[in-house]
Amino acid sequence: MTEIPERKPVFTAKPPNPSRLADGVSDAIAAALFDGRISPGEPLPPEGEIAREFGVSKPIAREALRQLTAAGLIFTQQGKVARAKALSGESMDKIYGYAVRSSLKRLREANEMRRVVETGIARLAAERRDPEGLEIMRQGLAGMLASVQEPSGFTAADILFHLGLAVTTGNYMIRVHMESMRSVQREVSELFSRRANRSDADWRATIDRHQAIYDAIAVGDADLAEQKIREHFEAADIASLEVADKLKDAER
Template sequence: MTDNPERKPVFTSKPASPSRLADGVSDAIAAALFDGRISPGEPLPPEGEIAREFGVSKPIAREALRQLTAAGLIFTQQGKVARAKALSGEPMDRIYGYAVRSSLKRLQEANEMRRVIETGIARLAAERRDPEGLEAMRQGLVDMQASLHEPAGFTAADILFHLGLAMATGNAMIRVQMEGMRSVQREVSELFSRRANRSDADWRATIARHQAIYDAIAAGDADLAEQSIRVHFDAADIASLEVADKLGGGAS
Protein backbone atom coordinates (compact mmCIF):
# COMPACT_ATOMS: atom_id res chain seq x y z
CA MET A 1 0.00 0.00 0.00
CA THR A 2 1.22 3.53 -0.76
CA ASP A 3 0.79 6.75 1.19
CA ASN A 4 -2.20 7.74 -0.97
CA PRO A 5 -4.99 9.97 0.43
CA GLU A 6 -7.38 8.67 -2.24
CA ARG A 7 -7.06 5.04 -1.15
CA LYS A 8 -10.31 3.50 0.13
CA PRO A 9 -10.18 3.26 3.95
CA VAL A 10 -9.38 -0.21 5.28
CA PHE A 11 -10.41 0.36 8.87
CA THR A 12 -14.07 0.75 9.78
CA SER A 13 -13.86 1.92 13.39
CA LYS A 14 -12.13 4.85 15.04
CA PRO A 15 -10.93 5.28 18.61
CA ALA A 16 -13.97 6.33 20.65
CA SER A 17 -12.10 8.14 23.41
CA PRO A 18 -9.09 10.45 23.46
CA SER A 19 -7.63 8.24 26.18
CA ARG A 20 -5.81 5.06 25.23
CA LEU A 21 -5.74 6.11 21.57
CA ALA A 22 -3.12 3.54 20.66
CA ASP A 23 -5.35 0.77 22.02
CA GLY A 24 -8.23 2.00 19.86
CA VAL A 25 -6.06 2.12 16.76
CA SER A 26 -4.58 -1.34 17.38
CA ASP A 27 -8.06 -2.78 18.01
CA ALA A 28 -9.34 -1.41 14.69
CA ILE A 29 -6.33 -2.70 12.76
CA ALA A 30 -6.63 -6.10 14.47
CA ALA A 31 -10.30 -6.26 13.43
CA ALA A 32 -9.24 -5.69 9.81
CA LEU A 33 -6.70 -8.51 10.14
CA PHE A 34 -9.15 -10.95 11.70
CA ASP A 35 -12.01 -10.38 9.27
CA GLY A 36 -9.77 -10.64 6.20
CA ARG A 37 -9.67 -7.05 4.99
CA ILE A 38 -5.90 -7.37 5.29
CA SER A 39 -4.52 -10.78 4.25
CA PRO A 40 -1.42 -12.53 5.67
CA GLY A 41 1.69 -11.08 4.07
CA GLU A 42 -0.11 -7.96 2.85
CA PRO A 43 1.48 -4.63 3.82
CA LEU A 44 -0.35 -2.30 6.15
CA PRO A 45 -0.68 1.36 5.21
CA PRO A 46 2.39 3.46 6.08
CA GLU A 47 2.55 4.89 9.59
CA GLY A 48 1.67 8.39 8.41
CA GLU A 49 -1.37 7.17 6.51
CA ILE A 50 -2.58 5.24 9.56
CA ALA A 51 -2.18 8.36 11.67
CA ARG A 52 -4.22 10.44 9.21
CA GLU A 53 -6.96 7.85 8.83
CA PHE A 54 -7.46 7.62 12.58
CA GLY A 55 -6.86 11.30 13.28
CA VAL A 56 -3.99 10.60 15.67
CA SER A 57 -0.31 11.52 15.84
CA LYS A 58 2.43 9.41 14.31
CA PRO A 59 3.74 8.37 17.75
CA ILE A 60 0.25 7.00 18.57
CA ALA A 61 0.15 5.09 15.28
CA ARG A 62 3.67 3.79 15.98
CA GLU A 63 2.64 2.58 19.44
CA ALA A 64 -0.41 0.81 17.96
CA LEU A 65 1.84 -1.01 15.51
CA ARG A 66 4.22 -1.91 18.35
CA GLN A 67 1.30 -3.47 20.26
CA LEU A 68 0.29 -5.52 17.23
CA THR A 69 3.87 -6.66 16.70
CA ALA A 70 4.13 -7.76 20.33
CA ALA A 71 0.86 -9.68 19.95
CA GLY A 72 2.27 -11.53 16.93
CA LEU A 73 -0.30 -10.13 14.49
CA ILE A 74 2.13 -8.18 12.29
CA PHE A 75 5.85 -8.12 11.65
CA THR A 76 7.98 -5.09 10.99
CA GLN A 77 11.43 -4.39 9.57
CA GLN A 78 13.44 -1.23 9.96
CA GLY A 79 12.58 1.22 7.19
CA LYS A 80 9.76 -0.90 5.75
CA VAL A 81 5.99 -0.95 6.21
CA ALA A 82 4.49 -3.49 8.59
CA ARG A 83 2.98 -6.65 7.13
CA ALA A 84 0.16 -8.86 8.39
CA LYS A 85 0.98 -12.28 9.80
CA ALA A 86 -1.20 -15.37 9.57
CA LEU A 87 -3.17 -15.98 12.75
CA SER A 88 -1.27 -18.47 14.92
CA GLY A 89 -0.68 -19.52 18.49
CA GLU A 90 2.99 -18.48 18.40
CA PRO A 91 2.75 -15.83 21.15
CA MET A 92 1.00 -18.23 23.55
CA ASP A 93 3.45 -20.96 22.62
CA ARG A 94 6.36 -18.80 23.77
CA ILE A 95 4.66 -17.95 27.06
CA TYR A 96 3.71 -21.54 27.82
CA GLY A 97 7.20 -22.66 26.84
CA TYR A 98 8.80 -20.38 29.42
CA ALA A 99 6.31 -21.59 32.03
CA VAL A 100 6.66 -25.34 31.55
CA ARG A 101 10.45 -25.15 31.49
CA SER A 102 10.49 -23.18 34.73
CA SER A 103 9.44 -26.06 37.02
CA LEU A 104 7.85 -29.47 37.09
CA LYS A 105 4.86 -27.98 38.92
CA ARG A 106 4.12 -25.63 36.00
CA LEU A 107 4.50 -28.56 33.60
CA GLN A 108 1.98 -30.62 35.56
CA GLU A 109 -0.41 -27.67 35.67
CA ALA A 110 -0.06 -27.24 31.91
CA ASN A 111 -0.88 -30.89 31.33
CA GLU A 112 -3.95 -30.47 33.53
CA MET A 113 -4.93 -27.47 31.38
CA ARG A 114 -4.60 -29.60 28.27
CA ARG A 115 -6.89 -32.24 29.73
CA VAL A 116 -9.62 -29.67 30.40
CA ILE A 117 -9.31 -28.04 26.97
CA GLU A 118 -8.84 -31.11 24.78
CA THR A 119 -11.75 -33.00 26.30
CA GLY A 120 -14.11 -30.38 24.92
CA ILE A 121 -12.20 -30.22 21.65
CA ALA A 122 -12.57 -33.98 21.15
CA ARG A 123 -16.34 -33.76 21.50
CA LEU A 124 -16.63 -30.94 19.00
CA ALA A 125 -14.23 -32.66 16.60
CA ALA A 126 -16.45 -35.77 16.64
CA GLU A 127 -19.50 -33.64 15.91
CA ARG A 128 -17.91 -31.77 12.99
CA ARG A 129 -15.18 -34.07 11.60
CA ASP A 130 -13.46 -31.53 9.38
CA PRO A 131 -11.68 -33.60 6.66
CA GLU A 132 -8.42 -31.63 6.84
CA GLY A 133 -8.21 -32.24 10.57
CA LEU A 134 -8.97 -35.94 10.24
CA GLU A 135 -6.23 -36.26 7.64
CA ALA A 136 -3.72 -34.53 9.93
CA MET A 137 -4.67 -36.92 12.76
CA ARG A 138 -4.30 -39.90 10.43
CA GLN A 139 -0.87 -38.69 9.30
CA GLY A 140 0.13 -38.20 12.92
CA LEU A 141 -0.68 -41.87 13.58
CA VAL A 142 1.35 -42.95 10.55
CA ASP A 143 4.29 -40.86 11.72
CA MET A 144 4.06 -42.30 15.24
CA GLN A 145 4.31 -45.82 13.85
CA ALA A 146 7.36 -44.76 11.82
CA SER A 147 8.99 -43.15 14.86
CA LEU A 148 8.78 -45.89 17.50
CA HIS A 149 11.64 -45.50 20.01
CA GLU A 150 12.65 -42.19 18.37
CA PRO A 151 11.67 -39.43 20.83
CA ALA A 152 12.11 -36.47 18.45
CA GLY A 153 10.10 -37.98 15.61
CA PHE A 154 7.46 -39.35 17.95
CA THR A 155 7.06 -35.95 19.59
CA ALA A 156 6.58 -34.25 16.21
CA ALA A 157 3.96 -36.85 15.28
CA ASP A 158 2.18 -36.37 18.60
CA ILE A 159 2.02 -32.60 18.07
CA LEU A 160 0.66 -33.10 14.54
CA PHE A 161 -2.02 -35.48 15.82
CA HIS A 162 -3.28 -33.04 18.44
CA LEU A 163 -3.20 -30.15 15.98
CA GLY A 164 -5.32 -32.30 13.68
CA LEU A 165 -7.70 -32.87 16.58
CA ALA A 166 -8.18 -29.11 16.86
CA MET A 167 -8.47 -28.69 13.08
CA ALA A 168 -11.20 -31.36 13.00
CA THR A 169 -13.47 -28.94 14.88
CA GLY A 170 -13.37 -26.53 11.92
CA ASN A 171 -12.83 -23.72 14.44
CA ALA A 172 -9.89 -21.42 13.66
CA MET A 173 -9.64 -20.11 17.22
CA ILE A 174 -9.41 -23.65 18.62
CA ARG A 175 -6.65 -24.39 16.12
CA VAL A 176 -4.78 -21.31 17.32
CA GLN A 177 -5.22 -22.40 20.95
CA MET A 178 -3.76 -25.82 20.16
CA GLU A 179 -0.85 -24.22 18.33
CA GLY A 180 -0.29 -22.17 21.46
CA MET A 181 0.09 -25.35 23.49
CA ARG A 182 2.74 -26.94 21.28
CA SER A 183 5.50 -26.16 23.75
CA VAL A 184 3.50 -27.92 26.47
CA GLN A 185 2.95 -30.96 24.24
CA ARG A 186 6.60 -30.98 23.22
CA GLU A 187 7.91 -30.81 26.79
CA VAL A 188 5.54 -33.52 28.05
CA SER A 189 6.09 -35.82 25.07
CA GLU A 190 9.87 -35.50 25.20
CA LEU A 191 10.01 -36.19 28.93
CA PHE A 192 7.81 -39.26 28.62
CA SER A 193 9.50 -40.55 25.47
CA ARG A 194 12.93 -40.37 27.10
CA ARG A 195 11.98 -42.28 30.25
CA ALA A 196 14.62 -44.96 30.71
CA ASN A 197 11.98 -47.54 31.60
CA ARG A 198 9.78 -46.93 28.56
CA SER A 199 9.17 -50.31 26.97
CA ASP A 200 8.13 -51.23 23.46
CA ALA A 201 4.69 -52.10 24.83
CA ASP A 202 4.44 -48.62 26.34
CA TRP A 203 5.27 -46.95 23.03
CA ARG A 204 2.64 -49.04 21.27
CA ALA A 205 0.06 -48.40 23.98
CA THR A 206 0.50 -44.67 23.40
CA ILE A 207 -0.22 -45.14 19.71
CA ALA A 208 -3.23 -47.31 20.54
CA ARG A 209 -4.70 -44.55 22.74
CA HIS A 210 -4.30 -42.04 19.91
CA GLN A 211 -5.85 -44.53 17.49
CA ALA A 212 -8.86 -44.88 19.78
CA ILE A 213 -9.32 -41.11 19.82
CA TYR A 214 -9.10 -40.96 16.04
CA ASP A 215 -11.53 -43.84 15.53
CA ALA A 216 -14.13 -42.27 17.85
CA ILE A 217 -13.89 -38.90 16.12
CA ALA A 218 -13.94 -40.39 12.63
CA ALA A 219 -17.07 -42.33 13.63
CA GLY A 220 -18.73 -39.18 14.95
CA ASP A 221 -19.10 -40.62 18.47
CA ALA A 222 -18.67 -37.59 20.76
CA ASP A 223 -19.14 -39.56 24.01
CA LEU A 224 -16.54 -42.14 23.02
CA ALA A 225 -14.16 -39.41 21.83
CA GLU A 226 -14.37 -37.71 25.22
CA GLN A 227 -13.92 -41.02 27.03
CA SER A 228 -10.93 -41.95 24.86
CA ILE A 229 -9.12 -38.69 25.45
CA ARG A 230 -9.74 -38.96 29.19
CA VAL A 231 -8.12 -42.40 29.12
CA HIS A 232 -5.19 -40.88 27.23
CA PHE A 233 -4.68 -38.16 29.83
CA ASP A 234 -5.08 -40.61 32.71
CA ALA A 235 -2.09 -42.47 31.28
CA ALA A 236 -0.21 -39.19 30.93
CA ASP A 237 -0.91 -38.41 34.60
CA ILE A 238 0.59 -41.75 35.64
CA ALA A 239 3.66 -41.02 33.54
CA SER A 240 3.84 -37.56 35.13
CA LEU A 241 4.13 -39.15 38.55
CA GLU A 242 6.96 -41.35 37.29
CA VAL A 243 8.77 -38.31 35.92
CA ALA A 244 8.18 -36.37 39.14
CA ASP A 245 9.67 -39.23 41.15
CA LYS A 246 12.75 -39.29 38.94
CA LEU A 247 13.17 -35.51 39.21
CA GLY A 248 12.77 -35.32 42.96
CA GLY A 249 9.09 -35.35 43.77
CA GLY A 250 7.88 -32.41 41.69
CA ALA A 251 9.39 -29.50 43.60
CA SER A 252 8.56 -26.16 42.02
Protein backbone atom coordinates in the same frame (compact mmCIF):
# COMPACT_ATOMS: atom_id res chain seq x y z
CA MET B 1 -3.67 17.79 -13.72
CA THR B 2 -4.26 14.11 -12.99
CA GLU B 3 -6.37 13.50 -9.93
CA ILE B 4 -5.13 10.94 -7.44
CA PRO B 5 -7.86 8.32 -6.95
CA GLU B 6 -9.24 8.18 -3.46
CA ARG B 7 -8.09 5.02 -1.65
CA LYS B 8 -10.82 2.88 -0.14
CA PRO B 9 -10.50 2.94 3.68
CA VAL B 10 -8.90 -0.20 5.08
CA PHE B 11 -10.18 0.20 8.61
CA THR B 12 -13.72 0.64 9.84
CA ALA B 13 -13.69 1.99 13.35
CA LYS B 14 -15.23 4.58 15.55
CA PRO B 15 -12.89 7.36 16.67
CA PRO B 16 -10.78 5.94 19.49
CA ASN B 17 -11.22 7.11 23.06
CA PRO B 18 -8.81 10.04 23.56
CA SER B 19 -7.46 8.48 26.74
CA ARG B 20 -6.53 5.28 24.93
CA LEU B 21 -5.73 6.38 21.41
CA ALA B 22 -3.12 3.74 20.63
CA ASP B 23 -5.35 0.96 21.98
CA GLY B 24 -8.23 2.11 19.79
CA VAL B 25 -6.05 2.23 16.69
CA SER B 26 -4.52 -1.20 17.37
CA ASP B 27 -7.99 -2.69 17.98
CA ALA B 28 -9.23 -1.38 14.65
CA ILE B 29 -6.20 -2.67 12.75
CA ALA B 30 -6.51 -6.05 14.50
CA ALA B 31 -10.16 -6.22 13.43
CA ALA B 32 -9.08 -5.69 9.81
CA LEU B 33 -6.57 -8.53 10.18
CA PHE B 34 -9.06 -10.93 11.75
CA ASP B 35 -11.90 -10.35 9.30
CA GLY B 36 -9.68 -10.66 6.24
CA ARG B 37 -9.52 -7.08 5.00
CA ILE B 38 -5.74 -7.43 5.33
CA SER B 39 -4.34 -10.84 4.38
CA PRO B 40 -1.25 -12.53 5.87
CA GLY B 41 1.86 -11.10 4.24
CA GLU B 42 0.06 -8.02 2.95
CA PRO B 43 1.64 -4.65 3.82
CA LEU B 44 -0.20 -2.29 6.13
CA PRO B 45 -0.56 1.35 5.11
CA PRO B 46 2.45 3.50 6.05
CA GLU B 47 2.57 4.92 9.55
CA GLY B 48 1.70 8.42 8.36
CA GLU B 49 -1.33 7.18 6.44
CA ILE B 50 -2.58 5.26 9.48
CA ALA B 51 -2.19 8.42 11.57
CA ARG B 52 -4.19 10.47 9.04
CA GLU B 53 -6.96 7.88 8.71
CA PHE B 54 -7.52 7.76 12.47
CA GLY B 55 -6.85 11.43 13.07
CA VAL B 56 -3.99 10.76 15.47
CA SER B 57 -0.32 11.67 15.65
CA LYS B 58 2.44 9.53 14.17
CA PRO B 59 3.73 8.55 17.64
CA ILE B 60 0.25 7.19 18.46
CA ALA B 61 0.17 5.22 15.19
CA ARG B 62 3.69 3.96 15.92
CA GLU B 63 2.63 2.80 19.39
CA ALA B 64 -0.38 0.97 17.93
CA LEU B 65 1.89 -0.88 15.51
CA ARG B 66 4.26 -1.71 18.36
CA GLN B 67 1.38 -3.25 20.31
CA LEU B 68 0.39 -5.37 17.31
CA THR B 69 3.99 -6.48 16.80
CA ALA B 70 4.26 -7.50 20.45
CA ALA B 71 1.03 -9.49 20.08
CA GLY B 72 2.46 -11.33 17.09
CA LEU B 73 -0.13 -10.01 14.63
CA ILE B 74 2.28 -8.05 12.41
CA PHE B 75 6.00 -8.02 11.77
CA THR B 76 8.16 -5.03 11.04
CA GLN B 77 11.66 -4.41 9.66
CA GLN B 78 13.71 -1.26 9.93
CA GLY B 79 12.86 1.06 7.09
CA LYS B 80 10.03 -1.08 5.72
CA VAL B 81 6.28 -1.06 6.11
CA ALA B 82 4.67 -3.43 8.60
CA ARG B 83 3.13 -6.62 7.22
CA ALA B 84 0.32 -8.78 8.52
CA LYS B 85 1.07 -12.20 10.01
CA ALA B 86 -1.16 -15.25 9.97
CA LEU B 87 -2.90 -15.70 13.29
CA SER B 88 -1.15 -18.39 15.33
CA GLY B 89 -0.55 -19.47 18.89
CA GLU B 90 3.15 -18.59 18.69
CA SER B 91 3.12 -15.85 21.32
CA MET B 92 1.25 -17.87 23.96
CA ASP B 93 3.28 -20.97 23.10
CA LYS B 94 6.43 -19.12 24.17
CA ILE B 95 4.81 -18.09 27.43
CA TYR B 96 3.57 -21.62 28.14
CA GLY B 97 7.03 -22.93 27.29
CA TYR B 98 8.68 -20.71 29.87
CA ALA B 99 6.03 -21.69 32.41
CA VAL B 100 6.22 -25.48 32.05
CA ARG B 101 10.01 -25.43 32.15
CA SER B 102 10.05 -23.29 35.28
CA SER B 103 8.66 -25.86 37.73
CA LEU B 104 6.83 -29.15 38.07
CA LYS B 105 3.89 -27.27 39.58
CA ARG B 106 3.40 -25.26 36.39
CA LEU B 107 3.84 -28.40 34.29
CA ARG B 108 1.10 -30.13 36.27
CA GLU B 109 -1.16 -27.10 35.89
CA ALA B 110 -0.56 -26.98 32.15
CA ASN B 111 -1.26 -30.69 31.88
CA GLU B 112 -4.50 -30.19 33.78
CA MET B 113 -5.40 -27.39 31.37
CA ARG B 114 -4.87 -29.73 28.44
CA ARG B 115 -7.14 -32.37 29.93
CA VAL B 116 -9.93 -29.84 30.44
CA VAL B 117 -9.54 -28.22 27.02
CA GLU B 118 -8.96 -31.28 24.84
CA THR B 119 -11.88 -33.20 26.32
CA GLY B 120 -14.23 -30.57 24.94
CA ILE B 121 -12.29 -30.37 21.69
CA ALA B 122 -12.64 -34.14 21.15
CA ARG B 123 -16.42 -33.92 21.54
CA LEU B 124 -16.71 -31.06 19.05
CA ALA B 125 -14.33 -32.80 16.64
CA ALA B 126 -16.58 -35.88 16.65
CA GLU B 127 -19.60 -33.69 15.92
CA ARG B 128 -17.94 -31.70 13.11
CA ARG B 129 -15.43 -34.18 11.56
CA ASP B 130 -13.68 -31.67 9.33
CA PRO B 131 -11.88 -33.68 6.58
CA GLU B 132 -8.67 -31.63 6.78
CA GLY B 133 -8.36 -32.34 10.49
CA LEU B 134 -9.02 -36.06 10.07
CA GLU B 135 -6.24 -36.21 7.47
CA ILE B 136 -3.81 -34.42 9.81
CA MET B 137 -4.68 -36.89 12.58
CA ARG B 138 -3.97 -39.79 10.19
CA GLN B 139 -0.61 -38.22 9.35
CA GLY B 140 0.16 -37.96 13.05
CA LEU B 141 -0.67 -41.64 13.57
CA ALA B 142 1.53 -42.64 10.63
CA GLY B 143 4.37 -40.54 12.04
CA MET B 144 4.08 -42.25 15.43
CA LEU B 145 4.24 -45.68 13.81
CA ALA B 146 7.35 -44.64 11.90
CA SER B 147 9.04 -43.20 15.00
CA VAL B 148 8.80 -45.95 17.60
CA GLN B 149 11.91 -45.79 19.83
CA GLU B 150 12.77 -42.41 18.29
CA PRO B 151 11.58 -39.79 20.80
CA SER B 152 11.99 -36.59 18.78
CA GLY B 153 10.12 -37.90 15.76
CA PHE B 154 7.46 -39.46 17.95
CA THR B 155 6.95 -36.18 19.81
CA ALA B 156 6.57 -34.26 16.54
CA ALA B 157 3.98 -36.76 15.33
CA ASP B 158 2.15 -36.59 18.65
CA ILE B 159 1.91 -32.79 18.41
CA LEU B 160 0.70 -33.08 14.81
CA PHE B 161 -2.05 -35.51 15.88
CA HIS B 162 -3.38 -33.12 18.51
CA LEU B 163 -3.26 -30.22 16.05
CA GLY B 164 -5.37 -32.36 13.74
CA LEU B 165 -7.78 -32.94 16.60
CA ALA B 166 -8.28 -29.18 16.85
CA VAL B 167 -8.57 -28.71 13.08
CA THR B 168 -11.27 -31.40 12.97
CA THR B 169 -13.55 -29.08 14.97
CA GLY B 170 -13.59 -26.64 12.06
CA ASN B 171 -13.03 -23.87 14.61
CA TYR B 172 -10.08 -21.65 13.73
CA MET B 173 -9.74 -20.19 17.22
CA ILE B 174 -9.51 -23.70 18.70
CA ARG B 175 -6.79 -24.48 16.20
CA VAL B 176 -4.84 -21.40 17.28
CA HIS B 177 -5.25 -22.33 20.93
CA MET B 178 -3.92 -25.85 20.27
CA GLU B 179 -0.92 -24.31 18.52
CA SER B 180 -0.32 -22.27 21.66
CA MET B 181 0.00 -25.47 23.70
CA ARG B 182 2.74 -27.08 21.63
CA SER B 183 5.38 -26.40 24.29
CA VAL B 184 3.21 -28.14 26.89
CA GLN B 185 2.64 -31.12 24.60
CA ARG B 186 6.34 -31.31 23.74
CA GLU B 187 7.46 -31.21 27.37
CA VAL B 188 5.04 -33.95 28.46
CA SER B 189 5.68 -36.16 25.42
CA GLU B 190 9.46 -35.87 25.77
CA LEU B 191 9.33 -36.71 29.47
CA PHE B 192 7.23 -39.77 28.74
CA SER B 193 9.62 -40.87 25.98
CA ARG B 194 12.69 -40.44 28.22
CA ARG B 195 11.79 -43.41 30.40
CA ALA B 196 14.79 -45.72 30.15
CA ASN B 197 12.60 -48.81 30.50
CA ARG B 198 10.05 -47.92 27.85
CA SER B 199 9.33 -51.09 25.87
CA ASP B 200 7.94 -51.57 22.37
CA ALA B 201 4.64 -52.46 24.05
CA ASP B 202 4.61 -49.06 25.77
CA TRP B 203 5.15 -47.25 22.48
CA ARG B 204 2.44 -49.33 20.84
CA ALA B 205 0.00 -48.65 23.68
CA THR B 206 0.46 -44.91 23.18
CA ILE B 207 -0.26 -45.28 19.47
CA ASP B 208 -3.31 -47.44 20.20
CA ARG B 209 -4.74 -44.77 22.49
CA HIS B 210 -4.39 -42.17 19.75
CA GLN B 211 -5.90 -44.58 17.24
CA ALA B 212 -8.90 -45.10 19.54
CA ILE B 213 -9.41 -41.34 19.75
CA TYR B 214 -9.27 -41.05 15.97
CA ASP B 215 -11.66 -43.96 15.43
CA ALA B 216 -14.26 -42.48 17.81
CA ILE B 217 -14.07 -39.08 16.10
CA ALA B 218 -14.14 -40.56 12.60
CA VAL B 219 -17.47 -42.30 13.29
CA GLY B 220 -18.91 -39.26 15.04
CA ASP B 221 -19.25 -40.75 18.52
CA ALA B 222 -18.76 -37.73 20.80
CA ASP B 223 -19.23 -39.66 24.05
CA LEU B 224 -16.68 -42.28 23.05
CA ALA B 225 -14.23 -39.62 21.83
CA GLU B 226 -14.43 -37.90 25.21
CA GLN B 227 -13.94 -41.21 27.02
CA LYS B 228 -10.93 -42.18 24.92
CA ILE B 229 -9.14 -38.88 25.32
CA ARG B 230 -9.70 -39.02 29.07
CA GLU B 231 -8.16 -42.49 29.10
CA HIS B 232 -5.25 -41.18 27.06
CA PHE B 233 -4.48 -38.43 29.54
CA GLU B 234 -4.82 -40.77 32.50
CA ALA B 235 -2.41 -43.29 30.99
CA ALA B 236 0.09 -41.05 29.24
CA ASP B 237 0.27 -37.56 30.66
CA ILE B 238 -0.07 -38.48 34.33
CA ALA B 239 2.66 -41.10 33.84
CA SER B 240 4.85 -38.41 32.29
CA LEU B 241 4.48 -36.22 35.36
CA GLU B 242 5.45 -39.18 37.54
CA VAL B 243 8.61 -39.45 35.44
CA ALA B 244 9.24 -35.75 36.03
CA ASP B 245 8.93 -36.27 39.77
CA LYS B 246 11.51 -39.04 39.62
CA LEU B 247 13.84 -36.86 37.59
CA LYS B 248 13.57 -34.08 40.16
CA ASP B 249 14.25 -36.53 42.99
CA ALA B 250 17.33 -37.77 41.11
CA GLU B 251 18.60 -34.20 40.74
CA ARG B 252 18.27 -33.68 44.46
